Amino acid sequence: MVSHTSASDAPKTLFDKVWDDHVVATREDGAALLWIDRHFVHEGSHHAFRKIAERGAKVAHPELTFGVADHYVPTRTRDLSAVDHAVADMVARLSDNCAANGVRLFGLDDPRQGIVHVVGPEQGLTLPGLSMVCGDSHTSTHGAFGALAFGIGASEVAHVLLTQTLWQRQPKRLKIRVDGAMAPGATAKDLALTIIARIGADGAHGHAIEFAGSTVEALSMEGRLTLCNLSIESGGRCGMIAPDDTTFAYLAGRPFAPAGEALERAMSYWRTLPSDPDAAFDREIVLDGGEVVPIVTWGISPEDALPVTETVPDPNRIADPARAAHAREAVGYMGLVPGQKLTDVAVDRVFIGSCTNSRIEDLRAAAAILAGRKARVPGLVSPGSSQIKRQAEEEGLAEIFTAAGLDWVESGCSMCVGMNGDLVAAGERCASTTNRNFKGRQGKGARTHLMSPAMVAAAAVTGHLADVRTLLRETV
Amino acid sequence: MRPFTRLTALACPLPFMGVDTDQLIPARFMSRPRSEGYGDFLLYDRRRDDAGDLDPAFPINDPDRAGAEILVAQRNFGGGSSREAAVYALVDAGFRTVIAPTFGDIFANNAVNNGLLPARVPEADGEAILAAIAGGLREITVDLETQEITAGEIRTSFEIDPISRKKLLNGWDDLDLTQSYADDIAGFAKADAARRPFAHLVNIPRSD
Numbered sequence: 058m059v060s061h062t063s064a065s066d067a068p069k070t071l072f073d074k075v076w077d078d079h080v081v082a083t084r085e086d087g088a089a090l091l092w093i094d095r096h097f098v099h100e101g102s103h104h105a106f107r108k109i110a111e112r113g114a115k116v117a118h119p120e121l122t123f124g125v126a127d128h129y130v131p132t133r134t135r136d137l138s139a140v141d142h143a144v145a146d147m148v149a150r151l152s153d154n155c156a157a158n159g160v161r162l163f164g165l166d167d168p169r170q171g172i173v174h175v176v177g178p179e180q181g182l183t184l185p186g187l188s189m190v191c192g193d194s195h196t197s198t199h200g201a202f203g204a205l206a207f208g209i210g211a212s213e214v215a216h217v218l219l220t221q222t223l224w225q226r227q228p229k230r231l232k233i234r235v236d237g238a239m240a241p242g243a244t245a246k247d248l249a250l251t252i253i254a255r256i257g258a259d260g261a262h263g264h265a266i267e268f269a270g271s272t273v274e275a276l277s278m279e280g281r282l283t284l285c286n287l288s289i290e291s292g293g294r295c296g297m298i299a300p301d302d303t304t305f306a307y308l309a310g311r312p313f314a315p316a317g318e319a320l321e322r323a324m325s326y327w328r329t330l331p332s333d334p335d336a337a338f339d340r341e342i343v344l345d346g347g348e349v350v351p352i353v354t355w356g357i358s359p360e361d362a363l364p365v366t367e368t369v370p371d372p373n374r375i376a377d378p379a380r381a382a383h384a385r386e387a388v389g390y391m392g393l394v395p396g397q398k399l400t401d402v403a404v405d406r407v408f409i410g411s412c413t414n415s416r417i418e419d420l421r422a423a424a425a426i427l428a429g430r431k432a433r434v435p436g437l438v439s440p441g442s443s444q445i446k447r448q449a450e451e452e453g454l455a456e457i458f459t460a461a462g463l464d465w466v467e468s469g470c471s472m473c474v475g476m477n478g479d480l481v482a483a484g485e486r487c488a489s490t491t492n493r494n495f496k497g498r499q500g501k502g503a504r505t506h507l508m509s510p511a512m513v514a515a516a517a518v519t520g521h522l523a524d525v526r527t528l529l530r531e532t533v
Numbered sequence: 534m535r536p537f538t539r540l541t542a543l544a545c546p547l548p549f550m551g552v553d554t555d556q557l558i559p560a561r562f563m564s565r566p567r568s569e570g571y572g573d574f575l576l577y578d579r580r581r582d583d584a585g586d587l588d589p590a591f592p593i594n595d596p597d598r599a600g601a602e603i604l605v606a607q608r609n610f611g612g613g614s615s616r617e618a619a620v621y622a623l624v625d626a627g628f629r630t631v632i633a634p635t636f637g638d639i640f641a642n643n644a645v646n647n648g649l650l651p652a653r654v655p656e657a658d659g660e661a662i663l664a665a666i667a668g669g670l671r672e673i674t675v676d677l678e679t680q681e682i683t684a685g686e687i688r689t690s691f692e693i694d695p696i697s698r699k700k701l702l703n704g705w706d707d708l709d710l711t712q713s714y715a716d717d718i719a720g721f722a723k724a725d726a727a728r729r730p731f732a733h734l735v736n737i738p739r740s741d
């Protein structure tokens with residue numbers, strides 16, 4: 058097994074250690090050919106499968122390739138004959154492509170089905186030190202385990218299918234260090250949105266992010282997954298967290314994770330992965346955990362985020378003309394009034410789901426607020442995987458959601474992107490646990506406010522954006 | 534792929550910040566095969582009004598800018614989803630380069646893989662070019678050899694990483710190149726399976 062602790066090694070970052078262990082060859086222009094350990098494909102990968110079929114080729118390493126049906130799957134029924142045929146076709150095409158190439162598929166009726174970035178960790182496919190790719194930008198999620206994981210486009214998906222490798226240039230290294238306890242009611246989602254608001258939606262452009270510090274170390278695996286998931290929303294190439302005992306405890310016993318002696322051996326390698334104490338980063342950002350409070354987005358980019366106690370920004374008071382124009386466009390699209398208190402903004406519906414916030418801990422947090430209360434607006438709860446769905450039903454969470462008046466549905470990407478038909482109507486305002494408040498993301502003309510699961514639950518029971526802390530006080 | 538060396542062409546402004554890939558092509562069009570052409574889907578919802586008619590005030594609908602091959606936008610162009618369809622829509626609509634201060638990383642990779650040049654300019658120069666276009670400037674020259682843009686009176690250099698530059702200049706496709714590394718890849722896989730067995734799933738039965 059390779060070791061990174063030999064005295065002759067120059068100090069290295071977590072990113073460098075994982076990167077170096079995957080370099081097959083280096084070109085004179087500096088591009089590296091990286092070996093890929095895990096490749097996930099989904100319905101949207103059809104362009105890439107078509108490309109390889111045109112070459113008369115097959116998937117080179119089907120044992121390292123995993124199909125997951127998530128982006129287009131219906132959530133109100135599992136009967137494909139009952140849904141729009143364009144949607145059904147996409148799900149069927151994935152099954153066909155996987156079958157033709159001998160690729161294992163977590164399909165519509167598989168008990169392991171779910172959103173790709175939830176299923177990977179859950180099945181033990183996501184492990185420290187792996188290189189992982191998927192034709193989906195939120196592949197950064199898997200970095201929570203100390204894996205090098207990033208999203209790729211269709212041409213690159215085809216390249217990985219054919220060669221199990223990818224040409225990459227090295228990004229720069231950015232360390233984001235957060236220390237101290239977060240404010241009451243604040244979660245990993247609030248931390249992530251605080252970071253994005255601080256550095257901008259392109260603030261980590263060209264960088265591999267490492268999240269470190271006591272605030273990050275204190276996060277559960279679920280919280281870490283949320284944080285790394287959102288690293289793409291600050292433009293980062295990937296986000297990583299050093300593997301530790303929290304990581305090892307989570308992955309032990311998972312179906313595709315090593316066990317017994319193989320686990321021992323893997324762990325002795327994984328323990329060498331954290332950044333060396335004096336490893337150099339190109340940039341470093343330090344944040345005080347105490348500054349992280351419950352936060353919501355008000356605009357059309359995840360960087361348009363403010364503490365929920367604030368007011369809607371006034372574009373006329375923003376000096377930079379391009380930024381003022383952006384704020385004007387955002388406030389207009391969102392149908393807000395500058396100066397309006399965020400907690401006065403009424404919502405039309407809520408959505409709890411997506412690869413960002415649909416894990417069991419997220420559902421528990423939302424249910425804690427909803428328990429014994431009624432939602433004033435309609436809403437959808439789509440668990441991150443079919444396995445989480447069963448667990449939530451066993452724990453009684455599903456009952457809390459339905460008793461509150463929300464719809465409890467099957468697992469999939471659902472209203473995060475609306476490809477399966479779960480859409481927010483034009484002009485409607487949705488409090489959402491998802492990751493993108495882009496114009497039209499949840500449906501044409503839809504207005505999305507991003508926040509944590511507990512904050513979405515708070516919006517549901519009050520009918521407007523709300524500070525979860527007021528409801529927490531009522532609970533105790 | 535068609536190499537990109539030097540282009541003098543009509544430019545179209547897109548003076549918005551954060552034109553993400555969900556805007557470049559809404560998700561609902563991505564199930565179509567590429568052979569049908571993606572050009573009509575470009576900025577589909579942005580360029581239409583509520584009734585679904587083309588909004589004459591939206592820059593790329595301006596008949597005076599029809600046939601433009603150069604798009605000039607603001608910060609964080611192509612952020613968001615990894616959908617390569619966003620690049621297909623631009624390419625199929627006739628664009629060969631986008632000039633902006635910053636690009637989404639995955640978008641920029643996808644662009645280069647389809648022969649579309651993402652040219653990064655300082656924000657002030659980008660604004661100056663947009664102002665010049667608003668003032669009537671039509672043609673811009675983008676030279677990838679020298680990494681220079683000439684837009685009327687404005688001359689500025691642009692950034693692109695050297696690997697992408699070389700690929701674009703030569704019209705290279707990664708796949709052709711990678712085939713010549715087949716032995717290195719096989720050798721790596723074999724040695725690595727012994728070094729990191731957990732990564733290779735060697736003991737997981739296929740029949741689960």
Ligand code: SF4
Pocket residue numbers: 127128172173174193195411412413469470473474492
């Ligand atoms: S849940 Fe949303 S962000 Fe996550 S993979 Fe699905 S569509 Fe992408």
